[in-house]
Amino acid sequence: MAGPRIRIDLNSPVPATRQIADGLRVELVEGRLKPGSHLPSVRRVAMELGVHFNTVAEAYRMLAAEGWLDLRHGRGATVVERTQPANASRNEVADYRQRLRELISQMRARGVPPAKIAAELRALAEGLNS
């Protein structure tokens, strides 16, 4: 089975920092990156993805601030056991709902049927629970 991967689209309007952080977060949340795992160095990620060092460093810092990574100089980035944060605030939930609505609208506009979208969301949610 292939190991955890991230993928970015250089033509996407979403900034590369955000794409890298989002890609890593998916691997962390879904458990493919486990506590104690070492991530590749900033230099290597930047080189392989064809982006600037600062872009990757910023993504690593974002995830460290969220409590996923431990960044120590000279030791690279290590995945840490993350304490479950307090429940998201009402505003944060509203923000996530808005983003989901936008994504679902985008999928529907591209012709994905509602039943298929619902099945995808259910599969993703079940994946998180397992």
Next chain:
Amino acid sequence: MIVMIPLVAHVLMSLIMLALPNMVRREILFGVVVGADFRLSPEGRRAIREFRLAILVPAVAGAMAIVLLGSRFIPLFLLAPGIMMLAGFTTFVLQNRKLRAFAVQPQPLRELELSASSERLPWFVWLGLVPLLLLVTAALYLHAHWDSIPSRYPVHWGLDGNPNRWADRSFRGVYAPLFFGAELIIWFFGFALAIWYGSRRSEPLRRPMVGYVVAAEWTLALTLAGVALGPVVHLPFAVVAVGGVPIIVVSIIYLIKKSNDPRTPVDPPPNECWKGGMIYYNPNDAALFVARRDGIGLTSNMGNPWSWVMLASLPVLIGIGYLVLP
């Protein structure tokens, strides 16, 4: 006979320039990523035809000038191939501009496996240090045969094959070519390491390119050891001049073969970052080397300051070498 070597060199360079459109993958023409069948289209054929014609005219004129006037006007030996190359590169840039209208945007997706595993240098990189031993051996041999070295002997030959610089039997005169070779070989070894660590792991030309640099080190060491040992061993000029060439020729042939291998994705660096189809300038790409679009092998990312440091250090080293040489 004086014109023979420059003529052969001019003809060889002309043939290489004429073959330039065929030295890159089919999806790339004059530095532009196009469809694989674009070469067969009327526009593709016209572009190749115009490029070859722009080379052929100065190539034939230059060859005739070398044969008819070369013996009386030596600078022609450099002028003829120089004009042919200039015509070739100018036409390349013009064709690059024309073909941009047919450009296909390269695959923008990039993927990385999140493993922190380190990567070992290929074994043949260490062969790049052997030429240093070769130069040290030559120095020891010269030291042991010091009394056999003539008091004055040639160390440099002109384009006509005649010696134009001499050295005397002094520490500087005897060992300078070896010192010059050693500093260049150390630079090339550093260059090979920079290629290995400064290009993407997914880059298929990384290994053949490092092999090519190691081969260049061997050619350089054999040539300069030949020059340094010349006064004692009395090697013929032709042996010194071309003795090490087969090594680099083999590595170039391998590099051409690998450069032509199809690859997926076709060519990730975006089109906008290629200046004239030859110069890669992308300050947002951490890679120091990417696959060329104008020929074989890899090229430096000129948007990375380390590329400038690396490229500027070579003329500085050559300058130091010239100051040391007798």
